[in-house]
Amino acid sequence: MSVALYCLVAAALLIMVSKMPVAVAMMRQHGYDNREPRRQQAQLEGWGFRALSAHQNSIEAFPVFAAGVLVAVQAGASPEVVDALAVTFVVARLGYIALYLLDKGTLRSLSWGVGFGCSLALMLSPVWGA
Numbered sequence: 001m002s003v004a005l006y007c008l009v010a011a012a013l014l015i016m017v018s019k020m021p022v023a024v025a026m027m028r029q030h031g032y033d034n035r036e037p038r039r040q041q042a043q044l045e046g047w048g049f050r051a052l053s054a055h056q057n058s059i060e061a062f063p064v065f066a067a068g069v070l071v072a073v074q075a076g077a078s079p080e081v082v083d084a085l086a087v088t089f090v091v092a093r094l095g096y097i098a099l100y101l102l103d104k105g106t107l108r109s110l111s112w113g114v115g116f117g118c119s120l121a122l123m124l125s126p127v128w129g130a
Contacts, residue, residue: 002079007086008069011062011093018058018097021051047101054100058093061115065089068122075126082125089118 025048
């Protein structure tokens, strides 16, 4: 299995990793309501709300990245380029989650841009001959 495909698994796991701070915030807010977690999440503020936003964005970013990796691999793009873009995406997403939790908006947005750029580059890599 290629590095890019391992990164695809890592990106999927980041969805669960980004959920952990949300669960912590919910526990701090009168305990985790497993019957109506979305209602409870809607009431989160501050750090908890940022954790929820980071988690939701992790869910949103995954399909674009997955499509990019699968297109690049299927089209036979350069494995070195595909692997480098995939690793960069995972690192950028880890940074994005951390920066969101730390309330570093500008850096968080830059990290998001790097990750999204990697996803687009993966999709376009067969076109530009990578």
